[in-house]
Every structure is written in structure tokens, then in C-alpha cells.
Amino acid sequence: MRIAIDGPAGAGKSTVAKKLAGLLGYDYIDTGAMYRAVALAALSAGIPGDDEEALTRLAESLTIEQVWRQDGTTLKVFLNGRDVTREIRTPEVSRFVSVIAQVPGVRQQLTAKQRAMAASGRVVMEGRDIGTVVLPDAEKKFFLTASVEERARRRFLEITGQGYDATLEEQIREIAARDARDESRAVAPLMPAPDAVVIDTTGKSPDQVVAEMAALVRGG
Numbered sequence: 647m648r649i650a651i652d653g654p655a656g657a658g659k660s661t662v663a664k665k666l667a668g669l670l671g672y673d674y675i676d677t678g679a680m681y682r683a684v685a686l687a688a689l690s691a692g693i694p695g696d697d698e699e700a701l702t703r704l705a706e707s708l709t710i711e712q713v714w715r716q717d718g719t720t721l722k723v724f725l726n727g728r729d730v731t732r733e734i735r736t737p738e739v740s741r742f743v744s745v746i747a748q749v750p751g752v753r754q755q756l757t758a759k760q761r762a763m764a765a766s767g768r769v770v771m772e773g774r775d776i777g778t779v780v781l782p783d784a785e786k787k788f789f790l791t792a793s794v795e796e797r798a799r800r801r802f803l804e805i806t807g808q809g810y811d812a813t814l815e816e817q818i819r820e821i822a823a824r825d826a827r828d829e830s831r832a833v834a835p836l837m838p839a840p841d842a843v844v845i846d847t848t849g850k851s852p853d854q855v856v857a858e859m860a861a862l863v864r865g866g
């Protein structure tokens with residue numbers, strides 16, 4: 647079974663996707679990490695966000711690998727063989743990623759790589775367009791949501807918990823800006839697939855959300 651999980655930033659996709667994959671013994675693929683790897687490579691190469699040709703060539707040339715340890719927590723991301731797991735999460739990459747994600751050629755390149763990665767089945771894949779574009783015939787599709795304030799609060803707690811400086815207002819602005827770009831882009835805009843189960847995670851713990859999803863997966 648291929649399980650697609652989509653939704654906006656901070657809805658809890660990675661958290662529940664890892665737990666669900668661990669529970670089912672499935673592979674886990676974080677497609678946002680792949681867009682982040684392209685953004686990191688573009689920043690390093692000094693390619694601007696509006697150079698669609700250079701960004702597309704770059705996305706085509708990169709080797710992006712993910713190594714998932716089925717302990718329910720550990721995903722490592724490698725860019726051309728180098729571990730970039732931490733580097734792809736910097737604020738600079740987070741600001742740039744939804745810009746390069748608007749480039750149709752970049753999306754085409756990454757979609758092809760993602761389909762190849764899911765070919766074995768038994769996979770939980772999360773992102774923004776998995777149920778609509780990457781795996782439109784996935785056996786189970788979920789779309790997670792939560793209010794902007796709730797998602798920003800979660801991100802704020804995560805960042806400050808790691809010892810970094812942040813304000814809630816700045817997180818609300820950043821998440822709202824990313825939502826706007828993801829929802830309005832011409833190719834593969836963020837939206838639920840017509841056959842996705844929509845789950846509002848506001849006020850629910852990750853374990854509650856995973857239990858809800860696992861019941862739906864097992865129930866067929």
C-alpha cells in the first residue's frame with residue numbers, strides 16, 4: 647500500500663508520517679526534504695529564484711537520497727553523497743524553498759525521482775502534491791490541516807526548544823507566506839485530493855492523529 651500525506655507547513659505531516667511508517671513497518675519519504683535539498687544547492691551555487699532554466703538543470707543533476715531507520719524518528723538526507731539533514735532546515739533554506747518549488751521544471755524532475763522512490767510500494771510519502779500529482783493512485787490519502795496560529799505555535803515551540811531565537815509573530819508571518827506561495831502556484835498548488843481524508847489536527851496529539859489514520863488504513 648502507498649500512503650500519501652499532504653498538508654500545509656506545520657500541520658504535523660512529518661511527525662505522524664514517521665510514526666505511521668514505524669507502526670506499519672513501511673518506508674518513509676519526505677518530499678519537502680528533496681525541495682529543500684534543491685534550494686540548498688541553488689543557494690550554494692548562487693542561482694537566483696527566477697532562473698528557471700538553471701534551477702531545472704540543477705534539480706536534474708542532483709543525487710538526493712534518504713535513509714530511513716525504522717525506529718520511528720531518524721531520517722537522513724544526502725545531497726550528492728553529503729549528509730545535509732541539518733543544513734536543509736536553516737531559516738535561509740526555509741525562506742527560499744517555496745520559491746524554487748514554483749518552478750515547473752524543478753517539480754517535474756523531483757516528481758520523477760519521487761515516483762521512482764515509491765515504486766516498491768509499502769511507503770508513506772508526505773509533501774504538498776503527493777495525493778494529487780506524484781501518486782494520484784495511492785491506495786490511501788490523507789490531508790492534514792490546522793489553523794495558521796496553531797501551526798506557528800508548534801513551530802515556535804520547536805525552534806525555541808532547540809535553543810534558537812524566534813517570535814510567534816515571525817512564525818505566523820513565515821508560515822502564512824509559505825502557505826500563500828504553496829496554494830497559489832500555477833503548477834501543483836497545495837490542495838486536498840478529491841479522495842483524501844481531511845484531518846484537522848488542531849487540539850489533537852500526534853498519537854491521536856496516528857491512531858485515527860492507522861484505523862482508516864487497517865479498515866481499508
Ligand SMILES: Nc1ncnc2c1ncn2[C@@H]1O[C@H](COP(=O)(O)OP(=O)(O)OP(=O)(O)O)[C@@H](O)[C@H]1O
Pocket residue numbers: 653654655656657658659660661662678800801803804847850851852855
Ligand atoms: N498533533 C500535534 N499536536 C501538537 N504538536 C504537533 C502535532 N503534530 C506535530 N506537532 C509538532 O509541530 C511541529 C511541526 O510538525 P511537523 O514538522 O510534523 O509538521 P509538517 O507538517 O511536517 O511541517 P513542514 O511541512 O513545515 O515540514 C513539530 O514540532 C511537531 O512536534
Ligand SMILES: Nc1ccn([C@@H]2O[C@H](COP(=O)(O)O)[C@@H](O)[C@H]2O)c(=O)n1
Pocket residue numbers: 655677678679681682743744745747772773774775776824828
Ligand atoms: N511535495 C512537496 C513538498 C514540499 N514542497 C515545497 O517545499 C517546501 C518545504 O517543505 P517542508 O514539508 O519541508 O516544509 C514547502 O513549503 C513547499 O514549497 C512542495 O512544493 N511539494
